[in-house]
Amino acid sequence: MARDIISLRDLSDEDIEWIVRRGAEIATNRRTWGEPLRDKVIGIYFSKTSTRTRTAFTTGALRLGARVITYGPGDLQLNTGESLEDTARVLGDMLDGLVVRTAGPVAEMRTLAEHCGSVVNAMSEDEHPTQALADLTTLRQRFGEIAGLRVLYVGEGNNTAAALALALPRFEGVSLELRTPKGYGLAPEVLAEARTLADTYGSTVEERHHMDSLPRAMDVVYTTRWQTTGTSKSDPNWRQAFEPFRVDADVVGNYPKAVVMHDLPAHRGEEITAEVLDGPSSIAFEQARNKLYSAMAALEWCHGR
């Protein structure tokens, strides 16, 4: 039985818990995985740049015993006008699973999933679910429990923010505070969904478009690049809106016990200062490392574990 990871909306609490627990288990006890994907052929199709996610899923699939075909931005006949449906039909007949990054909406992944055995969304325009799964794995490792954590997210309400907003409130008592520039916040429907989840699980989600009166105590300060991969901003003066949203020593100084997270790649001096990213509270590279273990857990889950 093959399964998809297209949106966190599709995963049950038990599914998320399994992937996060298994990712943390692999990260802690390396070499515990065997070759559950032996005899599988996994396609890795990235139409947009990637360092971490593409390497994590490629290495992860190979370590789990699969054989891998990779397609970069210039490789598929999609570039010459073949439809996504036709592409999906052909790939679905030949591959056991597909890991995909596009600049398009989640709906594109669903079209691929109609024909392919298993599709993993390795980042779409509107959601980055495997980033959130890897981040939950890091939080589980770091804090033991995700329930009750207080997370301050600073930056664009992009696909990483959307995934976090759809995941974190599902852990009881989580407080998610977002500080996003005006005009660059979470999509209204995602914020509404996150608040509904928060009501269900006894969590809270707040979004504000200024950096005044930051919340008093936080366990995590999370930020992300201002120029999200695969996107551009129509306003040539967009940086003015983002300037106040830099994570620097003043911001993290409010939370001496908090860890700093960043999904990377980072642009030191823009969304975060070098002092903070390379400082003692930063766990950004631990996050990046965990993307491999989380990808392995995700692939195991997709292919029947």
Ligand code: CP
């Ligand atoms: N965080 C993240 O998705 O990194 P890459 O773009 O390098 O895959």
